[in-house]
Amino acid sequence: MSTKPSDIESLVNRRYQHGFITDIESDSLPPGLNEDVIRALSAKKSEPEFMLAWRLKAYRHWLTMREPEWAHVHYPPIDYQGISYFSAPKSDADRPKSLDEIDPKLLETYEKLGIPLHERARLAGVAVDAVFDSVSVATTFKAKLKEAGVIFCPFSEAVHDHPELVQKYLGSVVPYRDNFFATLNSAVFSEGSFVYIPKGVRCPMELSTYFRINAANTGQFERTLIIADEGSHVSYLEGCTAPMRDENQLHAAVVELVALKDARIKYSTVQNWYPGDENGKGGIYNFVTKRGDCRGANSKISWTQVETGSAITWKYPSCILRGENSVGEFYSVAVANNMQQADTGTKMIHIGRNSRSTIVSKGISAGRAQNAYRGLVRVMPQAANARNHTQCDSLLIGKNCGAHTFPYMEIRNPTAKIEHEATTSKISENQLFYCRQRGISEEDAVNMIVNGFCKEVFRELPMEFAVEAQNLLNVSLEGAVG
Amino acid sequence: MKHHAIRLDLLTAAVDRLPDNGLRAFRANALEQFVKAGLPNTSQEDWRYTNLEPAIRLSNEWLVSRNGNYDSTLKPIQKLPALPIETAIEANWLRFVNGRPAEHIRIDGDRTGVSVDTITSESCAAQLFAGDGLANLNASLLQDAISVRVPSGLAVRTPIGLLLASDATNGDKVSATRIVIELESNASMDVIESHLSLSALDAFANVVIEVRLAKGATLNYLRIQECGDAQILAGKLIASLDADSTLNYTSLDLGAALARNDVVADILAPGVEITATGLYLAGGAQHIDNHLRVDHRVGPARSQAEFRGILNGRARCVFNSKAIVHKGADGTDARQSNHNLLLSDKSEIDTKPELEIYADDVKCAHGATVGQLDKSALFYLKSRGIDEDTASQMLTRAFAASVLDKLPVAVAADYVTARVDRRLDSLIDVMK
Numbered sequence: 001m002s003t004k005p006s007d008i009e010s011l012v013n014r015r016y017q018h019g020f021i022t023d024i025e026s027d028s029l030p031p032g033l034n035e036d037v038i039r040a041l042s043a044k045k046s047e048p049e050f051m052l053a054w055r056l057k058a059y060r061h062w063l064t065m066r067e068p069e070w071a072h073v074h075y076p077p078i079d080y081q082g083i084s085y086f087s088a089p090k091s092d093a094d095r096p097k098s099l100d101e102i103d104p105k106l107l108e109t110y111e112k113l114g115i116p117l118h119e120r121a122r123l124a125g126v127a128v129d130a131v132f133d134s135v136s137v138a139t140t141f142k143a144k145l146k147e148a149g150v151i152f153c154p155f156s157e158a159v160h161d162h163p164e165l166v167q168k169y170l171g172s173v174v175p176y177r178d179n180f181f182a183t184l185n186s187a188v189f190s191e192g193s194f195v196y197i198p199k200g201v202r203c204p205m206e207l208s209t210y211f212r213i214n215a216a217n218t219g220q221f222e223r224t225l226i227i228a229d230e231g232s233h234v235s236y237l238e239g240c241t242a243p244m245r246d247e248n249q250l251h252a253a254v255v256e257l258v259a260l261k262d263a264r265i266k267y268s269t270v271q272n273w274y275p276g277d278e279n280g281k282g283g284i285y286n287f288v289t290k291r292g293d294c295r296g297a298n299s300k301i302s303w304t305q306v307e308t309g310s311a312i313t314w315k316y317p318s319c320i321l322r323g324e325n326s327v328g329e330f331y332s333v334a335v336a337n338n339m340q341q342a343d344t345g346t347k348m349i350h351i352g353r354n355s356r357s358t359i360v361s362k363g364i365s366a367g368r369a370q371n372a373y374r375g376l377v378r379v380m381p382q383a384a385n386a387r388n389h390t391q392c393d394s395l396l397i398g399k400n401c402g403a404h405t406f407p408y409m410e411i412r413n414p415t416a417k418i419e420h421e422a423t424t425s426k427i428s429e430n431q432l433f434y435c436r437q438r439g440i441s442e443e444d445a446v447n448m449i450v451n452g453f454c455k456e457v458f459r460e461l462p463m464e465f466a467v468e469a470q471n472l473l474n475v476s477l478e479g480a481v482g
Numbered sequence: 483m484k485h486h487a488i489r490l491d492l493l494t495a496a497v498d499r500l501p502d503n504g505l506r507a508f509r510a511n512a513l514e515q516f517v518k519a520g521l522p523n524t525s526q527e528d529w530r531y532t533n534l535e536p537a538i539r540l541s542n543e544w545l546v547s548r549n550g551n552y553d554s555t556l557k558p559i560q561k562l563p564a565l566p567i568e569t570a571i572e573a574n575w576l577r578f579v580n581g582r583p584a585e586h587i588r589i590d591g592d593r594t595g596v597s598v599d600t601i602t603s604e605s606c607a608a609q610l611f612a613g614d615g616l617a618n619l620n621a622s623l624l625q626d627a628i629s630v631r632v633p634s635g636l637a638v639r640t641p642i643g644l645l646l647a648s649d650a651t652n653g654d655k656v657s658a659t660r661i662v663i664e665l666e667s668n669a670s671m672d673v674i675e676s677h678l679s680l681s682a683l684d685a686f687a688n689v690v691i692e693v694r695l696a697k698g699a700t701l702n703y704l705r706i707q708e709c710g711d712a713q714i715l716a717g718k719l720i721a722s723l724d725a726d727s728t729l730n731y732t733s734l735d736l737g738a739a740l741a742r743n744d745v746v747a748d749i750l751a752p753g754v755e756i757t758a759t760g761l762y763l764a765g766g767a768q769h770i771d772n773h774l775r776v777d778h779r780v781g782p783a784r785s786q787a788e789f790r791g792i793l794n795g796r797a798r799c800v801f802n803s804k805a806i807v808h809k810g811a812d813g814t815d816a817r818q819s820n821h822n823l824l825l826s827d828k829s830e831i832d833t834k835p836e837l838e839i840y841a842d843d844v845k846c847a848h849g850a851t852v853g854q855l856d857k858s859a860l861f862y863l864k865s866r867g868i869d870e871d872t873a874s875q876m877l878t879r880a881f882a883a884s885v886l887d888k889l890p891v892a893v894a895a896d897y898v899t900a901r902v903d904r905r906l907d908s909l910i911d912v913m914k
Binding site for chain 2 (some may be wrong): 410415425
């Protein structure tokens with residue numbers, strides 16, 4: 001994204017404008033979207049012919065589509081011609097030189113989250129090499145992964161080095177025609193992660209975008225593809241708990257997971273993009289398509305998400321349970337405060353016999369936020385003995401927020417066993433009184449109760465994430481009580 | 483997707499030929515709305531599982547056959563033999579065939595205190611509901627709007643029966659029925675709404691019932707739908723509830739090729755209680771869709787919904803309940819549940835219990851299940867010497883019985899139990 005001012009940018013940059021220069025970078029495409037832009041983008045990345053053809057197919061289909069309106073969110077129309085679809089990573093000269101140039105409010109938040117000093121600089125977008133030598137850490141990891149035969153690289157690298165894998169799996173879970181935002185992503189995605197775990201390999205460490213080289217500028221149209229070959233096992237962490245500086249307002253990412261026979265994928269997300277200010281100004285639109293395909297027998301895909309950021313979240317990590325005995329899981333905590341809007345949930349499509357799924361969703365609304373759970377459980381006629389349990393709870397903090405539940409169940413097999421439960425409540429006076437009586441401040445008491453409410457989900461997070469997620473929740477709900 | 487539409491030229495011609503009986507302006511307004519929006523289609527959220535295409539096709543067939551001429555439907559049917567439900571349930575029956583009163587409506591007003599009238603004044607007609615595609619179509623084709631009114635403080639002893647029959651033998655494939663039930667403050671009454679088909683021919687009945695409950699009023703309402711295999715029924719009950727009023731509602735779907743039942747309740751003042759229960763038993767290629775919506779505008783108030791379904795054959799059933807708790811409706815208690823038993827490989831249930839909540843001092847919960855008979859319960863019965871067939875029949879009946887236990891109109895219990903049993907027999911029979 002160029003630093004040329006535009007409406008979208010200026011909104012988002014409002015709080016993070018420190019230290020930016022206004023020169024127009026040469027290595028960016030002008031705002032606008034047409035076939036030439038896509039050709040230019042593909043050429044800049046020197047992509048093989050099949051990628052360009054795929055992008056163009058997606059673009060042509062996108063032109064026939066209408067932006068969806070069914071979600072329980074409201075936002076002004078997006079000008080897709082006002083977005084620049086390619087920008088080279090910012091040069092170091094363009095970045096803040098040191099932490100002194102960063103918005104003090106942001107630093108305060110880092111302090112509260114307990115983020116190490118050297119990481120704060122990186123997160124705030126300070127030129128990395130100057131303060132933090134990530135290369136050494138990353139190189140160690142790379143060697144270890146290589147030894148195991150795991151491929152973990154930026155998408156653009158995978159397109160060159162492993163075109164056969166990309167060609168075989170790209171779009172096989174989220175086809176280019178899937179939905180408005182996924183189709184747009186297919187046409188213009190600029191970067192992302194590619195992971196391939198070979199047969200029988202248990203990935204020696206938890207993979208994280210955090211350690212990926214060149215991960216600093218992930219871009220607004222990110223595409224992730226993870227393939228777990230037969231009998232393999234991988235745990236992938238996306239995002240981080242610290243608020244990320246980002247100059248793009250619209251994020252339309254796509255994540256595709258493929259689990260072959262006996263494979264397991266665990267995908268954890270902590271999302272804390274800029275939510276806009278108290279009055280709903282600015283903030284990221286997070287319109288994401290995430291889907292996993294349990295393609296082989298006994299495969300398992302597990303989604304865990306903690307969503308606290310973004311002005312608008314529109315996200316339904318899903319599982320297609322194609323394989324016999326395959327398992328899908330979805331654990332989610334979604335927090336919406338101030339003017340945030342979240343419409344999030346999951347889809348579990350049961351196709352294979354004896355497929356099982358579990359959904360645990362915890363929604364917390366505060367301020368004037370709107371938080372909706374939207375989920376689908378579909379059991380196809382051939383999915384004998386399919387089993388689903390859904391638990392979906394909402395917690396309301398304050399009089400002006402909203403909590404909504406839209407669960408869809410479409411069942412076409414008589415042997416399926418499907419259960420759905422949902423409750424909505426507020427923090428009770430009794431609970432608060434009990435804590436206050438024991439000398440716990442109101443704010444701490446609320447944090448404690450909220451953390452208890454989310455425990456089932458936090459339990460599913462990798463350990464280092466779980467601790468941070470609790471702190472994050474406390475920070476996100478700051479000012480919601482009292 | 484291309485959606486078919488009703489032939490507006492023929493519809494307009496038909497509406498023009500209807501008599502000027504006080505409903506003319508109301509019809510014209512509704513037709514204008516209908517011309518703009520038409521009938522809902524499956525791309526609309528509330529209609530994603532139910533396709534009105536057969537109703538549109540039938541309406542067009544009927545419009546073409548009538549060619550804008552509407553006269554033959556104007557004559558109310560004079561002679562209608564007593565139907566089984568009338569002899570079985572002791573009630574003051576108001577009989578309608580194709581939306582028209584089957585004979586001069588008479589209820590001994592002096593004895594019962596209930597007044598039944600045909601709405602003839604334009605000002606009364608202007609207050610009638612026309613707000614969605616089906617209601618607009620109903621309003622456009624409306625020949626008689628009947629009002630049933632209970633004066634303040636009166637507890638009506640004998641239930642009022644609404645016999646709503648369809649008869650397509652004279653080519654009357656499309657009908658519109660409109661009844662307004664008004665209970666003044668602290669009045670109470672039992673109502674039985676019965677849907678029947680008098681011929682095996684296909685027909686499309688479009689029924690709108692408006693309920694207005696004043697302070698402290700209580701309405702017990704039982705809907706029994708036993709339409710024929712070829713019948714399409716679109717029914718809507720739209721209720722507004724004032725302070726401390728109570729609506730006890732039960733719906734039983736036993737027949738029809740395609741039935742859509744909408745219950746819309748609007749809570750306008752505190753102290754309201756709504757209980758809605760329902761049972762749908764579907765087999766063959768039946769399509770039964772129940773949609774509930776409760777608007778909690780103020781609290782405290784309570785709404786509860788429990789619907790159960792048993793599906794066999796290629797039946798497809800839809801359940802959707804929505805509780806909307808508006809801002810400031812503190813003290814709301816809203817509960818919904820839906821339980822389903824699928825007996826065949828080809829049956830399908832689409833269920834969606836929704837909550838939309840904009841207030842924080844609320845208690846809301848919903849639950850839904852789809853499954854088979856409880857294996858351990860089956861085992862328990864078998865271990866006591868009951869064979870598997872009998873045991874599964876017992877459990878299937880028990881599953882349905884929990885709705886029948888809570889019938890809001892007690893005098894109908896025997897009739898309802900017998901009809902539900904008979905329908906269950908035919909469903910379970912197919913299962914074997």
